[in-house]
Amino acid sequence: MSAALTSSPAIAKRIPREPDALVTREVDHLVSKLLGEIKVPYASLGTRVLNQLSDLKKILSADYADVPALPSRTLARDLAQIVEKDIKQHIPTYGSLEDLGSPQLLGHLGKLFGPRELELRAEPYTTGAGLSLRGFYCRAEVGEKSKFVIFVNTAHHRGAVGATLGHELGHFIYGSLVGEKAAHTAFMEGAFANHLAEEDELFADSLVALAAYSPESIRKIGGITHLKPGSSDDLFNSIKYAYDRIGTRYDLDLSKGKMGAALRVRYLTSMAHFFKLRCALHKTAGI
Template sequence: MKEDSIATDKVVQSVLAKIGVLNAKELKAWEHPRNDIRRLSARDYAASLRSQLTFAQITELVDKATDVWPQFNHKVLGPPSRQFFARAADALHLNVKAARYTSLALYGFYVDGSRTAMAKPLIFVNSAHHALAIGTAFCHEVGHHFRAGSGRGKSNEVRFYFDAAYNDHLDDPGELAADVIVALGGYPQTAANRIFTRKRRRQIARAGGIDRSVIGRIRSHLETSYGFDFSRTLSPDQNLQYLAGMIHYAKLRAALLEEYDI
C-alpha cells in the first residue's frame, strides 16, 4: 500500500511538471472565459449527445455508476469528502489523490496506470477548487475510468480536465461520457425534471441559452446540495469559469432528459 502511494506521488509530480508545456493551448484558452461561455450557449447539446453516445452506451455508464453509488441519479452525489473519496477509490479499484495545484485552470486528470509503476489507475483532483468543482473533476475522471474498464478508453494516456475545454468535450465521445457521469451525479432525475421544465428543456438542450428563472433554480439547487454560489472572494475570471461549467452541465443534463429521458 505504501509503495503504491509513493508510486502515485511520483506519477502526480511528473504529470504536473509537464503540464505547462503539454497543455499550453488549454492554459491560453482559459484566459478568455467569455468566449467559451458564448460558444457553449450556442451549441446544440442534443445533437452532440445523439452523435457521440448511443442510449446503450449511456445506460452502461449509468449501470456502472449505480454499482458504486446505488443512489446514482436518484440522490445528489457527494459532496466530496475524504470518506467519499476513500469509499469510491475502494469500490473502483483506483488511487485517488487530492492536492492543491496553483493553476485553477486544471481540475484534475486520469492516468490509466498500465505503463506506470502504480498497481492501479490514478485520479488526481485539484483541491484548490470549491468542493463542487472538486466533486465535478472526480466524477468526470471516474467516467474515464469506466470507459477504460470497458476497453473504450484510450490507454496509456493522461486525460486532463481543463475547464476551458468544454467545447471540445462535445466532439469527443470519451469526454462527453465522462461529463454524463457529472451531469447525472449532480442533477438526479427528480431535480432535473423540476429545474428543466418540459417547456424549457428543448430550447436549453438545443442551441439556446438558459433563461433567468432556470439559472435561479440551478443556483439554488447547487447552493443547497453543495454550498456553491458565485463569490466575491473569487476572481471575476474564476467566477466566469464556474459559470461556463454550470452552463455546460446544465445543457448536457437537459439534453439527457430531452433525448434519452434519463
C-alpha cells in the same frame, strides 16, 4: 451493474451547427443576464475573462441533443445504472459529488471495472498551470502494480473538486465499457466546449451530470438542450434554478467573496455545461 457490459458501437460523428444571427443575439442577451447574476462587471472583462466568455457562449448556443460526442442511448442508460446502483448505493451518505472520492467507492469501482486499482491523489496546486488545471488521470505503474491514478486540484472550490472527481472516474468507467485509448494522460481544464466533440470527455462529463441531477429535478427545472430565438429568458431561469440548487448544496455563491471574475465565469460555464448535458441525456435516452 456488471463490468462485463458489451462495448457500445462507435458514436456516429455529426457536424455541429453554427449558430445563426438570431441565436447569437439570444446568446449575448443571456450572457449579459448571467454576468449580472454573478456580479461580474464589464470593467473586469480582460483577456482571461473574455476567453472564458467565449467558452460560455459556445456552451449556451450548442444544441446538446445533437452534439457529435453525446453518448448513445444504450451507453447513456448503462452509465445511469452505474451511477444509481454502483456509485450511489456504495456511498454511505450520498449527498455531494465529493463523496465520489470515498475509499469504499474507489475500492468497489476498482474491483468492478478493473483489473487496475484506483488511486486518488488530492492536493492544492497553484504553481505552473495553477487553477487552470482542475485535475487529470493517467494509467501508471505504481510500485509493481498497474493503477489508474486520479489527481484532483483541491485549490478549487469543493464543488469543482467533486465535479472533477466524478469526471475522472467517468474516464475509468469509459475505458471498461467502450475501450481505452492508447496510454496517455488526460487533463481536465476549463474549455468544456471542446468536450462536445470528444466521446470519452463527454462520457466522463455525463457521470457528473447524472450524479448532480435526478430525472425528477430535470423535469422540475425544465430541460432545455438548446437555445432558440426568443428562449433566452427561459434558459436563463432554468440555469439560475439549477445554479441555486448546486450553490446551496456546495455553499457556492459566485456573486460574493474574493473569487476573480475569470474563475466565476469558468465555474458558471461548467454548471451550464453539466446542466445542459443532463437535459440532453434526459431527452435522448429518457434517463
